[in-house]
Structure formats: C-alpha cells, structure tokens
Amino acid sequence: DAGVIQSPRHEVTEMGQEVTLRCKPISGHDYLFWYRQTMMRGLELLIYFNNNVPIDDSGMPEDRFSAKMPNASFSTLKIQPSEPRDSAVYFCASREYRDFGNTIYFGEGSWLTVV
Amino acid sequence: GENVEQHPSTLSVQEGDSAVIKCTYSDSASNYFPWYKQELGKRPQLIIDIRSNVGEKKDQRIAVTLNKTAKHFSLHITETQPEDSAVYFCAASEDYGQNFVFGPGTRLSVLP
Numbered sequence: 111d112a113g114v115i116q117s118p119r120h121e122v123t124e125m126g127q128e129v130t131l132r133c134k135p136i137s138g139h140d141y142l143f144w145y146r147q148t149m150m151r152g153l154e155l156l157i158y159f160n161n162n163v164p165i166d167d168s169g170m171p172e173d174r175f176s177a178k179m180p181n182a183s184f185s186t187l188k189i190q191p192s193e194p195r196d197s198a199v200y201f202c203a204s205r206e207y208r209d210f211g212n213t214i215y216f217g218e219g220s221w222l223t224v225v
Numbered sequence: 226g227e228n229v230e231q232h233p234s235t236l237s238v239q240e241g242d243s244a245v246i247k248c249t250y251s252d253s254a255s256n257y258f259p260w261y262k263q264e265l266g267k268r269p270q271l272i273i274d275i276r277s278n279v280g281e282k283k284d285q286r287i288a289v290t291l292n293k294t295a296k297h298f299s300l301h302i303t304e305t306q307p308e309d310s311a312v313y314f315c316a317a318s319e320d321y322g323q324n325f326v327f328g329p330g331t332r333l334s335v336l337p
Contacts, residue, residue, distance in 0.1 A: 143325075153269070153314065153327045166324065201268065213259045214325060216268040 114217035116202050122223045128190040131220045134183055135204030143203040143214060144177055144187050153201075159185065160207075192224045227252040229317050231328030238305050239336050246331045248315035249297040255317040258291060258298045259325070263312045272313075273300070305335045 115134040123129055135142045143158040157167040162179045170177070174193070179185040189196055199221050205214040228251040238244050248258075259274035275282045275289045275298065282289050286305075291298040302309055315328040 152329045155324065155326075158324060212257075213271045213274055216270070218268050 114202055114204050114215055116200075116217035116220050118220055119218060120221045120223075122225065123192055125193055125224055126191045127224075128188065129192045129196075129222060129224075131187040131200050131202075131222070133185045133187070133202030133217060135185070135202070136206070136215060137183070139204035139206045139215075140182070141205040141207060141214070142179060142185050143205075144185070145201040145203065145216075147199045147201060147219075148197075156187070189222075192222075194224045197223050227255055227317055227319060227326040229315060229326050229328040231315055231331055233331060234329065235332045235334070237334045237336060240305060240307060242305055244300075244302045244305055244309070244333055244335075246300045246313055246315070246333070247297060248299070248317075248328050249295075250317040250326075251296065252317070252319055253293075253296065254319040257318040258289070259316050259318070260289060260300050261314045261316065261327075263314065263330075265311070269314055302333075305333075307335050307337055309333060310335045 114136055117132045140161050144156040146154045146156055154169055156169045157177045158165055159179045175189055177187045199219045201219045202217045203214040205212050231248045236244055256277035260272050261269035262272045263269040273284050273287050273289050275291050280291055286303045288301040312330045312332050314330050316325045318325050
C-alpha cells in the first residue's frame with residue numbers, strides 16, 4: 111500500500127479564500143484522523159471518523175472548519191474563510207481497528223500558509 | 226478526558242550518551258502507549274509501542290518502560306547517534322485505541 115496520501119502538499123492562499131485539503135487513507139483502515147500541527151500548540155486532533163462517520167469533532171476550532179468522509183477511501187478538510195492563524199501543517203492519519211493497541215499512520219501532511 | 230504530559234521539552238546529549246524522555250498520563254483506562262519520531266519536515270512515524278500488560282519493551286537501541294501504578298512511561302535511547310535528532314512524541318490511547326492523545330513533544334539534539 112502507498113500509505114496515507116494527502117494533497118496538496120503545500121498551499122499558499124490569501125486570507126478569506128476557501129481551502130480544501132484531501133486525504134486517502136490506507137486501504138482497509140476504518141479510522142481516519144485529522145490533526146493540525148503548529149509550533150505553539152503541537153499536534154492537535156481536529157476530528158476523527160470511524161467507518162466514515164464522524165465520532166469526535168470537539169477539536170475543530172470553529173465553524174470555519176468542516177470535514178467530510180463520503181466514502182472509505184476519501185476525506186476532506188475544508189476551511190472557509192481561511193485566516194492567517196490557520197497556517198499550520200495538517201496531517202491526515204488512518205488506523206485499522208483490531209482488538210487492542212493499533213497505531214495510526216500519518217500522511218506526509220499538507221503545509222498551509224494563509225497570507 | 227486523557228491528558229498527556231511530556232518532559233523535557235528539549236534535550237541535548239553527546240553522541241554515544243543515553244537519552245530518556247518521560248511521559249505521564251491521567252486516565253487509568255489508557256492501555257496503549259506508542260512513541261513517534263518526527264524528523265524535520267516529515268511526518269511522525271512510530272518507533273516503538275507498549276501495551277498495558279507489559280512493563281518493558283526493547284528494540285535494539287530503543288526501549289520503553291511503563292509504570293501503570295504511577296501512570297508514567299518512558300523512552301530510553303542508548304548509544305545515541307546524530308540521526309536520532311528529531312522531535313519525539315508520546316501518546317496514550319484508551320478504549321482499545323479509538324483515539325490517541327499526544328504529548329507536546331521533546332526535541333532531541335544529538336551533538337557530534
């Protein structure tokens with residue numbers, strides 16, 4: 111498997127524009143996570159899905175952020191409108207549920223800069 | 226919910242010395258504890274993990290210990306090398322790993 115695939119890898123956008131980040135999890139994995147990483151706040155969980163259903167979105171910072179998972183092989187994280195403070199690396203990760211103790215696998219990340 | 230603390234936030238060691246990073250967690254229900262290494266500009270990658278039914282696990286120069294009573298676990302790297310320089314994250318997971326709570330990270334620098 112190619113691993114978790116994210117796009118775009120890098121994006122620079124102007125404040126107020128809509129940003130859409132995309133993720134393809136590892137085939138067969140039934141959990142998908144979106145994390146945001148900044149120097150100040152470290153790795154923050156934004157939302158995670160189980161079998162395409164959002165389970166916990168309490169980490170989504172505000173209504174400008176939304177995430178969807180229309181099928182088992184695709185998820186999006188959307189920011190509308192974007193603000194400079196949204197600049198960060200956004201990681202998608204996935205995991206296959208088994209009985210106990212399964213780690214998650216991260217994508218390469220999407221480096222977002224909002225100017 | 227779970228809260229994971231990690232110390233130190235930065236650590237510098239001489240090449241060949243050992244490095245120890247410590248984490249504490251708050252939720253006694255947590256039962257899986259992975260460690261990730263993140264090199265500059267790259268994704269976090271799993272380097273070792275431990276489950277609550279085990280007190281220690283070793284993989285070559287890396288070992289992890291777990292004290293369930295005290296709710297802390299540690300990463301030990303022996304004979305450090307410059308390529309060990311990275312940010313290390315601990316994490317704790319409950320409910321058979323439905324979610325992971327990460328520590329804030331430790332930036333390890335191995336000086337030649």
